[in-house]
Amino acid sequence: MAQVKLVNYDEASDEVRAVFDDIMQTRNTDYINNIWRALASNPPMLERFWGQMKEIMVKPSRLDPLTKELIYLAVSINNNCDYCINSHSFAARKHGLDDEMLAELAEIVAIANAGNRLTIALQVEPDERFKPGRPAKPWAVKKKPAARKKSKK
Amino acid sequence: MAQVKLVNYDEASDEVRAVFDDIMQTRNTDYINNIWRALASNPPMLERFWGQMKEIMVKPSRLDPLTKELIYLAVSINNNCDYCINSHSFAARKHGLDDEMLAELAEIVAIANAGNRLTIALQVEPDERFKPGRPAKPWAVKKKPAARKKSKK
Amino acid sequence: MAQVKLVNYDEASDEVRAVFDDIMQTRNTDYINNIWRALASNPPMLERFWGQMKEIMVKPSRLDPLTKELIYLAVSINNNCDYCINSHSFAARKHGLDDEMLAELAEIVAIANAGNRLTIALQVEPDERFKPGRPAKPWAVKKKPAARKKSKK
């Protein structure tokens, strides 16, 4: 049972309603998932997480929406978050995931875990060729912080 | 330092050479990564893991090769396997990953972890609508195991 | 070796410099840690993570700064992130952490892990009395979405 009260629309503050409205409009739905209603128990927490989700998961970018959902779902499986697996399987299916692709995803997550543990167990060291060849130069202290502060005014 | 000896081609048994050859041919390279040389310390372990990788990661399927590598990499980041992150970033770059996409992947893995922990901390229960509507019928014992055994002969 | 180039101040774009300046001013230092220089390889990623850190870890709130750092450090130990353990031990020491408190923190993280595994191994079910007594009412669809959309114009 949730550790906090799930907020309903009719009892929500204006700032919470604004986020709920934005979620519903962005996702073209009139339903708000439990996680958002739980986060709404602390409005700044709701605003921060929704703000990040909208920036990273919703805004068009190099990776397509289904690929993003697959990566989110893979992590949720790896972390064993039941709620997240259910909500993001549901979301991924809206973006085209079907049972065959879900099975593929499950097997990739499984073999990656297997491969990770084999590598860790045998304590294998990275090959020289993997190194990106980007040695870090030490941090160069900038010269005129006083000037910088002035320029802000 | 590796817990086992890394096998070189010229000292490898025939069965190990067969796998090394298959890896090089499949990947169109004449280099074998350290992980395969470490697995080769126990030939059946090498055969099994390469066999699974070829089936799941190499064989054409519904998900494209870059998406598969992104999922494998996401899991490796989540499990904090340095070797795996380096080798699969390297592999993913061959399939088209660039710095911008890597940053996107990193942020999705990060926000998925953040979302997973928020959900777990607040102990949010899955919404009714997520349920796939596939109640399991109890296992039906099959009728004629004797007949089945016969048909195998 | 880092997967991306670590950005230096003199080669940084204006938007990256603005974040670097804000970090240095907020933390009263003229040094920027490697993690920020790596995130700067993708300016929006830098802005997003610093923005969140400033909101959650820096802005005065109910929990005092040392307690926040202890919680961040506990998670970093649990996730085995070497960089994060080193950088946040360093930060926590600035807020008052000493060797004795670090040993206490380490032992609490250790016994929490031990307790978690014992509980999971024995599959113990939560006591009735733990339940927060906050049953979730189903989501109430709000009445006038059309009106809401209008009010935004």
Add this chain to the structure above:
Amino acid sequence: MAQVKLVNYDEASDEVRAVFDDIMQTRNTDYINNIWRALASNPPMLERFWGQMKEIMVKPSRLDPLTKELIYLAVSINNNCDYCINSHSFAARKHGLDDEMLAELAEIVAIANAGNRLTIALQVEPDERFKPGRPAKPWAVKKKPAARKKSKK
């Protein structure tokens, strides 16, 4: 609730029935656990995982069957997989596990987690004497790939 349909024997395809038959014969039972019925929703996934399980967990090897089950169970506890803890406790009891040994296993998993976190928290570096003394020689490119390819025809 399962994300996929649990397959029953009477509705299974021939390839799925072959695996179900093999599981029942290998384990001397007429019952198929839910996990196999879920994997059967994608027959190659079922075949691959059962094939690996049979090779690694069932085939006689250096470690005895109970020890194998204890290791599998320890990992399942560590990963917090409820289904897996229940199914492999059940399996291990068939191989001789009793409540006293389960308590021992639970305490070893617990103290290993405690020890791991203490070591990680204090950032202790491995002793020189632990090093297996097996420095890796660089990969030797094999001489005649052309010849190899021919010999395959």
Add this chain to the structure above:
Amino acid sequence: MAQVKLVNYDEASDEVRAVFDDIMQTRNTDYINNIWRALASNPPMLERFWGQMKEIMVKPSRLDPLTKELIYLAVSINNNCDYCINSHSFAARKHGLDDEMLAELAEIVAIANAGNRLTIALQVEPDERFKPGRPAKPWAVKKKPAARKKSKK
């Protein structure tokens, strides 16, 4: 359902009753949580874990009781231990945790996970300045073990 029998006071052995009594007296309650009743199925396991908890979590020390509970709770969230999250949220509320602080804790755990994964994904190396400057001298074998053994008699 628990893997072991939950022990009740009236059926407990004297050694288990002694621990139950000590728990109730230490915590000023007449209720024993399920985890202790499950651990009591193996009395030495109960004694060991309670002994550790009393030493580390109950005995007055540098960190105050609420901070200790917050760290324990952060780890339990990170490990996704439902029982532990519920029991330690319950305990922390007795020490002053309220919904606002719980939201803060949840967000710190979330951002620490996000930060950990970003750092791991980008494979950032620790800054020189983090190093505690405590190089380990090699272990000095003590001179007179024979004498030591004698002095024990």
Add this chain to the structure above:
Amino acid sequence: MAQVKLVNYDEASDEVRAVFDDIMQTRNTDYINNIWRALASNPPMLERFWGQMKEIMVKPSRLDPLTKELIYLAVSINNNCDYCINSHSFAARKHGLDDEMLAELAEIVAIANAGNRLTIALQVEPDERFKPGRPAKPWAVKKKPAARKKSKK
């Protein structure tokens, strides 16, 4: 680099020397691993962890010493603790572990991780038959706490 100073025998306090002596005598060696020297930076931490290790890992019990080390090692691999993998592989080899058994262990840890993730991804529910049939009776408040307290005097 370690977060705390590694204690040497000749600079150790009497209570630390007593533990060092006990470790060396119990393990029949004159060498102390780095982890113990690091824990010695806080003597009660050293005493507590060594006390637990001696009770759980050293004292003869139902599981034999090699099996215990295999379980400890499996967890350390799963948690990706480099120091712990190296120190407990070293310890397990003293109890009979060889390269072939290490490969078996690695593959069991790997397939358990694979199986755990497949099960979690598909959200499979435990079979009825796994339930241990041990429903918990509610906690019975003991009758005479006053009498109990008296009897302690």
